[in-house]
Amino acid sequence: MADDVEPLLINGKRVQRKLLEMRPTQRCLTTECQSYCCSGGVWVDLAEKGKILASAAQVKPYLPPERRDESKWFDGVQEDDVDFPSGRGEGTAVVIDLTHKAGATCIFLRPEDRYCALQFSSIARGEHPWTLKPFYCALHPITTEGDSVELDDENEIYAEGGHCQREAGAPMPLYITFEGELRLVLGDSGYEELKRAAEAL
Ligand code: SF4
Structure with missing residues (x-):
């Protein structure tokens, strides 16, 4: 199926048709990909x-003691970006961890355990796991830029071992494998529309 020919128009987004493909894959396991x-x-x-x-107070207990100073959580480099609702973004800090293959x-x-402390702390409070998780983290490996919604499976993270699709015995449509991520970016009504479009093929 062609990737970028005639994307599906759903809820004002251009959804890559690749997401309708069947693949013999399932979601990742952090024990394998190490996040x-x-x-x-x-x-x-x-x-x-x-x-x-x-x-910060809710997140700190789930981080190693040397990472609990919130003044060091972000790298201080801010840039304008129209894809952010506020129009401006900043990177999270990256720290040395020689126990990780990267x-x-x-x-x-x-x-x-290679869990995100932001996600972990929300789960511990009984909240939705993505309450504090950054939007683009929750979305990965789905990406969105402008009005496009795509599966980003030809990137260096995949090539270096952070593959988000484990082998599975039976094929499954990508839009089902990544249902949560697609609901996040398209909304529930948009996801249902995508499903109907797939089932009508
Ligand atoms: S999910 Fe995002 S915020 Fe959490 S550890 Fe990974 S990159 Fe950092």
């Missing part, structure tokens, strides 16, 4: 940064 996608940190909207800092990770990636 390799977190090795470079992530750009966050300044509003997300503010929300994380406002919740040698360095996002400061929020827990060395002991």
